């Protein structure tokens with residue numbers, strides 16, 4: 001039986017980072033991953049690289065260019081005769097980026113001497129792993145095992161995914177022609193990002209959201225501004241609305257929904273189901289392997305990502321915490337470092353969140369609602385993008401930056417940005433929070449002019465009512 005210091009099951013952003021970090025520190029490391037790409041070949045990178053973060057951003061970018069041609073270029077004096085979108089070219093560009101990046105992970109594995117086997121891994125007892133693929137079955141022994149099996153979409157009753165008419169995230173990334181009418185169940189991150197893609201390309205998009213609050217996890221001041229903006233862009237978002245059934249009839253999808261007791265029946269060309277994801281443990285755990293699951297079906301881990309079995313660790317979407325690539329990767333590095341006797345650390349208070357709509361929504365730390373609920377006294381500083389010179393020069397005046405700081409100590413407690421490039425603007429707030437910095441620290445750093453980052457600078461100054469380019 002082959003023996004390894006570390007066996008990682010799952011080669012997504014959690015697993016592949018753990019494997020590379022373990023190998024960097026001299027461990028003989030194996031990574032097993034079963035994901036197969038569109039060509040039927042094993043493909044590293046997990047959900048994120050194959051059917052998640054990267055392909056969705058590729059389509060968001062293509063559709064943004066098309067949208068700008070249709071709606072924004074005229075203000076610059078640029079005109080076109082009837083711009084056209086060739087969907088097949090857009091999808092092929094996305095597939096090429098996916099191939100390049102997933103192939104890049106395989107190269108990184110080679111460079112770091114991580115052994116990679118395409119196939120399904122099952123944890124047996126005593127840290128043995130059974131690997132099954134087209135070539136057969138084998139069992140390997142690991143000194144340490146890292147479970148990084150990721151997540152899969154949640155399904156809802158009476159709505160069966162076929163990925164031709166009723167789609168999950170993978171299907172929605174591969175639509176071959178712009179649907180005239182697209183229904184989206186779930187007004188969360190995937191619903192808004194992929195709904196935006198097809199809305200920009202010309203689909204009439206209706207979003208069915210069960211909650212009565214739009215983006216309940218976001219700061220509500222920012223979420224309300226975002227809701228108004230998305231509505232103007234054409235996203236038809238219906239809150240407190242539950243889909244009761246979806247039926248494929250004559251090449252269309254009939255959707256029955258209910259809002260406050262009132263039933264509606266509508267016909268869509270395609271329906272995207274994006275109602276959240278759940279930990280993937282299918283085929284991962286032998287009955288006697290000793291791993292405990294939580295009530296929600298996640299692999300049960302302590303703060304250090306240790307499972308109920310000694311030397312077996314679990315990370316990423318398969319365990320508690322936000323389902324984000326960068327959270328999984330941080331856990332992957334931290335666990336590899338703990339195995340090496342170091343002090344790997346993940347700070348859950350400073351995980352950045354981003355929704356890649358246009359403008360982007362990005363935030364870190366606490367919202368105003370959370371601070372109120374916790375009874376923490378806080379100060380608010382804000383700055384509108386419409387008063388930022390660079391934003392106006394870019395024709396991106398929508399949005400604002402909001403900074404929340406402790407009323408007494410001025411420590412930065414949260415930052416909430418709705419603006420062009422918000423994801424990148426957020427980084428300095430994350431750094432400030434990580435260093436336990438305060439709003440004044442942010443406002444005493446020189447920011448280049450003219451930049452969008454000056455809006456963060458001014459919002460931080462506004463905390464102490466000394467913003468220069470707005471009335472305080």
Ligand code: FAD
Nearest residue numbers: 010012013014034046047052053121150316317323324325
């Ligand atoms: P995964 O990426 O799911 O990887 C797990 C891997 O393990 C998969 O390849 C799976 O096939 C494999 N596996 C499972 N079981 C076994 C087994 N028994 N044997 C072998 N292999 C197995 N996050 C962000 O941070 N930013 C974004 O912009 C973003 N965009 C997203 C867009 C979409 C449409 C979706 C669906 C998700 C997005 N996410 C984003 C979330 C992100 O993709 C996940 O948080 C991330 O991929 C989780 O990483 P992971 O390694 O834990 O799991």
Ligand code: NAI
Nearest residue numbers: 186187188189190191208209210211274275276277323354
């Ligand atoms: P989500 O949790 O973001 O949103 C799901 C939405 O569906 C919620 O608003 C929920 O209230 C609603 N919902 C649930 N059941 C419903 C029902 N029966 N009818 C109508 N609405 C219903 O989940 P989503 O969008 O599926 O994304 C899954 C995860 O993937 C996210 O939680 C996120 O962690 C990750 N992701 C991250 C991205 C990013 O970082 N930019 C992009 C896309 C996904």
